[in-house]
Amino acid sequence: MFQQPKIVTTLQGYDGLQLRADILAGITVAMLAIPLSLAIAIASGVPPGSSLVTAVVAGILISALGGSRVQIGGPTGAFIVVVAGVVATKGIDGLVAATFLAGLLLVLAGVLRAGRLMELVPEAVINGFTIGIAAIIATSQLKDLLGLHPAHDPADLLEKVPALWAARGTLSPSALFVGATTAALIVGLRRIAPRWPGLIVAMALGSALAAVVPGVETLGDRFGALPSGLPVPRLPDLSAGRVWDLLPSALVIAFLAGIESLLSATVADRLIRGKHRPDAELVAQGVANLGSALFGGLPATGAIARTATNVRAGGRTPVAGIVHAIVVLVVMMLAAPLAGHLAMPALAALLIVTAWNMSEPHKWRGYAKEGWAALLLLVTTLVLTVAVDLTVAIGTGIVLGLALRRLGPGSGAASGDQPASR
Numbered sequence: 001m002f003q004q005p006k007i008v009t010t011l012q013g014y015d016g017l018q019l020r021a022d023i024l025a026g027i028t029v030a031m032l033a034i035p036l037s038l039a040i041a042i043a044s045g046v047p048p049g050s051s052l053v054t055a056v057v058a059g060i061l062i063s064a065l066g067g068s069r070v071q072i073g074g075p076t077g078a079f080i081v082v083v084a085g086v087v088a089t090k091g092i093d094g095l096v097a098a099t100f101l102a103g104l105l106l107v108l109a110g111v112l113r114a115g116r117l118m119e120l121v122p123e124a125v126i127n128g129f130t131i132g133i134a135a136i137i138a139t140s141q142l143k144d145l146l147g148l149h150p151a152h153d154p155a156d157l158l159e160k161v162p163a164l165w166a167a168r169g170t171l172s173p174s175a176l177f178v179g180a181t182t183a184a185l186i187v188g189l190r191r192i193a194p195r196w197p198g199l200i201v202a203m204a205l206g207s208a209l210a211a212v213v214p215g216v217e218t219l220g221d222r223f224g225a226l227p228s229g230l231p232v233p234r235l236p237d238l239s240a241g242r243v244w245d246l247l248p249s250a251l252v253i254a255f256l257a258g259i260e261s262l263l264s265a266t267v268a269d270r271l272i273r274g275k276h277r278p279d280a281e282l283v284a285q286g287v288a289n290l291g292s293a294l295f296g297g298l299p300a301t302g303a304i305a306r307t308a309t310n311v312r313a314g315g316r317t318p319v320a321g322i323v324h325a326i327v328v329l330v331v332m333m334l335a336a337p338l339a340g341h342l343a344m345p346a347l348a349a350l351l352i353v354t355a356w357n358m359s360e361p362h363k364w365r366g367y368a369k370e371g372w373a374a375l376l377l378l379v380t381t382l383v384l385t386v387a388v389d390l391t392v393a394i395g396t397g398i399v400l401g402l403a404l405r406r407l408g409p410g411s412g413a414a415s416g417d418q419p420a421s422r
Helices: 006-010 016-044 048-065 077-111 115-120 123-140 142-146 157-166 173-192 198-212 219-223 240-272 278-294 304-312 319-339 344-358 361-367 372-387 390-405
Strands: none
Touching (some): 006 048, 016 048, 016 077, 016 198, 016 219, 016 304, 016 344, 048 319, 077 240, 123 142, 123 157, 123 344, 123 361, 123 390, 142 173, 173 344, 198 344, 304 319, 361 372, 372 390
16 A cells, blocks of 8 residues: 655644744754755756755655655755766756656655665665765865866866866965855854754855955856746656666666665654655655756755754654745745855855765774674775766675675674664
């Protein structure tokens, strides 16, 4: 039997007190989602407005149709590497079409009740490609953080590092000062006042600093004005040849969206002592990616940091996620010109801090204690993510994990349990 969306059951007995809590939580999450979505789009090589469109369209659909009480959906850092790769080889139109196909695959996976199959992916593989993605994201932001002007800016990390080093003479002290100050504010405010919208405060102060420090590039300088509303929906090119060409990219997007959303829902379960419905969650992720693609948006999934923020802010039903998406839309309509003043080094600092948190450094020491097989899986997946690409890394990691699983539980690679705090 098909699993019902959580909103159907959570609205039974819904009262004004919970509505107030959900509205406040939704507003809080939106204040986190707006600058983070812009930074993700820039790092992915797509127009910044497309990420806000994703936060609105996918955010509403994931909350309205999903299998988690508190899941917040939208663009996430995990997709930066995939999106940048697809855009570089297939263009933005190719990305939109691949996202649409991934949506269809996710809906099919949910209908076929494949939600539990995601748990078979070894935790070491997830940790490996997450650390690899974090390294790629952080490296990609060094150019803007330092104000460098390299002769060429390759996407591959192993080529990017020498290119950035060759451009070290173009370092801008002003950009570094703004970026370092913003990063310090993000980290400091999170520790000192975790209930404040510290991200917004840090970005505002960092960008205000850029206005008085000469030579610091802003979002508006590079990309022009942001859209002040949603575009007209349009069906992407889905001709047979196009579908066949984009299918590998669509499979990676669908896999990442499924894994990330179910990880986020699992973490949320532990925070609220609840239980999500995995198949309903996959269907919702699929519909959300279909919707995002129709409006020219990015791939979407459950966002772990935003979901945790929602829980901490008091959100307990999908209404909070819907409010978050509506608030993002209202900000787009009323305050889009203000976003143009955001400093590029400040956005780079935000993504570097996000990448550091993604990698979960507090767990690194523990990985060595999980057994030789788990460590081999993690390192293999990490190296392939950085040196080759995510598709090869994930495929190799899963196949190697299945082979090691046959060695028995003593190998340390048999666990399919998902991490509790990602």
